[in-house]
Structures are given as structure tokens and as C-alpha cells.
Amino acid sequence: MKWFIGNTPQDVQLNSRLSIGAIIYVAVIAPCVFILQPGYVQGLVDYLNLTDVQAGYIASREMLGLAITTIALNFTAHRFDWRKLTALFLIICAAGNFLSMSTSDYNTLLQLRLFTGLGSGGLMSLTFTMMGLTRHPDRNFGFIIAFVLTYGALGLWIMPTAFQTVGMAGVMMFFGVFCASGLLFVRLLPASGQQHAAADHPATPAYALPVILLTLLAILGYNTAIGIVWTYLFLIGMEAQITEQTVANVLFISQIIGIVGALGASVLQLQFGRTWPLFLGILGIAMGIYCLLGEIALFHYVLGVFLFNLLWNYTMPYYLGALADFEPTGKVVVMGISMQATGVALGPYLAATILARSNYDTVYMVATILFTASAFLLLPGLRVLSAGSDTTRKGSG
Secondary structure, eight states, X not given: OHHHHOSOGGGOOTTSHHHHHHHHHHHHHTTTTGGGHHHHHHHHHHHSOOOHHHHHHHHHHHHHHHHHHHHHHHHHGGGSOHHHHHHHHHHHHHHHHHHHTTOOOHHHHHHHHHHHHHHHHHHHHHHHHHHHTSSOHHHHHXXXXXXXXXXXXXXXXXXXXXXXXXXXXXXXXXXHHHHHHGGGGGGGSOSOSHHHHHHHSOOOOOOOHHHHHHHHHHHHHHHHHHHHHHHTHHHHHHHTTOOHHHHHHHHHHHHHHHHHHHHHHHHHHHHHOSHHHHHHHHHHXXXXXXXXXXXXXXXXXXXXXXXXXXXXXXXXXXXXXXHHHHOTTSHHHHHHHHHHHHXXXXXXXXXXXXXXXXXXXXXXXXXXXXXXXXXXXXXXXXHHHHHHHHHHHHHHO
């Protein structure tokens, strides 16, 4: 373990290219199964002969593990060396994926994916907290999302071929090796946030607890809707009689479009602030999901998926950057990541439960409503942050 932990905390420059690069690499590992979830769920159905409802519950169980760890880290992360925790969570993720290679039993997979999710949640919480302490969190969160999407685009594109050549076991082996490779980057990470927070962030005004709670509730609703939509995005294309590889190609291109959205957010935030770009972006996601209701032709599927991925990844850096601005030591970021994790855990469970009693139209209508509600819940927090930043600029002028 000492070889992986490496340097003393003082040796790491949080805003150096090496440190930010290491954070990004581990941040890509954290959701390495989730970002490929549409293909993974399709593999569970077509290659392990599970039902679409069972596959949804397995996806939900992994996200439950992710949520458990992120919530626990709200109260405990400051007590531990972040590098040691990161190494532990990487080992958990790798072990869970390797163990998943050898089984197709539904109940066993439920337990293994829960275990794997515990590691993923720890990695997601820690890396996003680390990045929230950097000097330019909006920009750096945009980089994380761009690299996650690049990985996701390539993964979703080759997944049908991978399943046909190496099967589910081979795909799970890849996940295990990828998670283990993160151990090579642990020594470049910060050991805690205490020595960085004061130096890397200017003083910020205090924000009212109700405004922060409304913002966190909005993030919960937003990510619940994301979990609902993302889980079945591959299967809904198959349901519309679109071929497997065509669906994979659409998802591949949509991830590339998502990269444009993530990087575009960094540019537009400098021009227009956060409030209206984020509000209108979330409403745009709801419109994209509406395209997936009813009889779906290829055009409607392409339009809906493209809008969803473009605007999902366009809005993500905005709200992560907003969380970082609420409080400079990363505590609100960690709470926000907990809401994010809870949402992406609740989403697949809710979608599978609805699907067991109804159809995909009902599932996606619920997601549309949640996206719309989350946009309005975000407005008070965004307005307060905007006013606070104006006050800070005037005071320093």
C-alpha cells in the first residue's frame, strides 16, 4: 500500500497538471460501469438471459452501493487520508468486477454489484471533492465529464462486438483491470482538503441553509431522472425495432456530442453566468426525453438521445461548480455528490418498478416531470449565488 500512496501530503500541488490529470483518471474509473449502463443492461438481458426488470434492479443495486459510500463519506472523509481511501475503493471496485466474471445468477449478481458500487461511490465522492477544491472547478469538472464521455462513447460503440467475442466475462475482466490501473495514480492525489481550501478559494459569503437544501433537492430529482432514462436507453431502442449495432452507433455519437456540451459549458459560463444556461439546459433535456414517448421511429430516437446527452453533459459542470461555490472546503460538494449518487441509485429502481407494472412511456414521462421540477428548484440557489458573486466582486473592486 505504501508504494501506491507515495508522497507526503505537502508534495502534491493540487492545481498542477499531474494532480489534476490523476484526479481525472480516477474520476473516469468511478462510473466506468454506470456510463456504459445501457450496454451493460442490454448484455444482462441478451447474454445472461435476465429479464429487463431484473437487469434494472441489478443496475439499481450497484448504484445503491455507490450512494451508501458517498453518504457515509459526508461524515467520515475528513478523518482519513484521501489517498489511502482511494486505494481501498479501487481495490473494492476491481475485486467486485473480477468476481462478477464467474456468475450469471441473479441473486449473486445483486450482491456483487452492491459491493462494487461501494467502491465506485467512494471514488466518485473523493475525486469530485478534490476537483471542487481546485482554482477553476467549472472548467475542471468539464474536463472530467469530457473524458468520461470519451470513454463512454468508445465503450458503447464496441460493446456489441465485445459481447459477441469475449462475452460478459471478458467485459467484466476489462472493468476489473481498468479499476486496478487507478492504483498507479494514487500517489499524485491530495491527502486531504485542509491544506488547499483556504489557498485555492477566495472568501465567500454565507448562504442560507434553505437555499442549499433546495439546491440539493433539485440535484436529487435531476439525477433520479438521469438514472431512469440512462438505464433503459439501449433497450428502448431495441424495443423500437432498431438494430443492436445501430443503437450502439447512436449512443456512441451522442457521447461525442456530450463532450461538446461539457466543454461548451466552460466557455458559456464565462459569457452568461450559470442561471439561464443551466435552467434552459435542464428544460431542454425534458424535451429530449419527450421525443422517446409513443411510437419511436429512428429519427425520434436519434433526436431524443442526442438532446439528452448534449444537455445532460452541458448542465453537469454548471451545478457541480455551483456546489463548489456554496462553501470553499468541499463539504457542500460532498453533500451534492451524495444526492447525485442517491438519485442515480433511485432512478433504475424506480424505472424497473414502473416497468414491472406499466411500460416505457410511463417510465420516461416520470423522468420528464422530474427534470422539469428540478429546473425550477435550482433557480433560488442559482440566483443567490449570482448575487453573492456580484457582491464579492464589488467588495474586492
